[in-house]
Amino acid sequence: MRPELAELFVADPPESWAALGFTVADESVELGGVRVRLGAAGAPGPGIVSWTLRGVEAGDIDGLATLAASGASARLAASREAHPNGAVALDQVVVLSPDFDRTAAALAEAGLPLRRIRDAGGFRQGFRRLGPAILELVEARDAPAGPARFWGLVIVVGDLDALSLRLGHRLGTIRAAVQPGRRIATLRSSVGLGPAVAFMDPEPS
Secondary structure, three states: OOOEEEEEEEOOOHHHHHOOOOOOEOOEEEEOOEEEEEOOOOOOOOOEEEEEEEOOOOEEEOOEEEEEOOOHHHOOOOOOOOOOOOEEEEEEEEEEEOOHHHHHHHHHHOOOOOOEEEEOOOOEEEEEEEOOEEEEEEEOOOOOOOOOEEEEEEEEEOOHHHHHHHHHHHEOOOEEOOOOOOEEEEEOHHHOOOOEEEEEOOOOO
């Protein structure tokens, strides 16, 4: 089985996501086949606490707490309905590491070798697809020594301009994304979510 992202556990209270226009049911948000579980009990800190993967053994991957999902029967059906804010899918899960090579090696040992590495001008980014979403490993050269950590999410919305009107000052300026033909806007940190969150246009047809 190819490794796939099944779930993310996030310490944020459900009401903080509901206030941004996400449909929250059973303290979870469905994003294109990935379940984001909110209010993670006993979380050691804010933000993304852990993830659940299919096709990978449970354990710790250079600081990334990893749970294992059962086989294909545990697969979530991709949501066909957009959230009130227009969100339809999870595009990326972003991980930061002060030691890119160490974390890349730990991912490879766990069965998650990076498929592409990009020089972003002073730091590296590594990518691989995990089923419905992409893992992006970012080299954080100025970060203190330590393990890798979950950092943020990129969420696909059907209408980024409409979302900007809905969220107003809570959303930053819409700008061109690295991906050709797409745009992105980052949720301001003052909103108070644990992970960094950005919203992006769908891939061009």
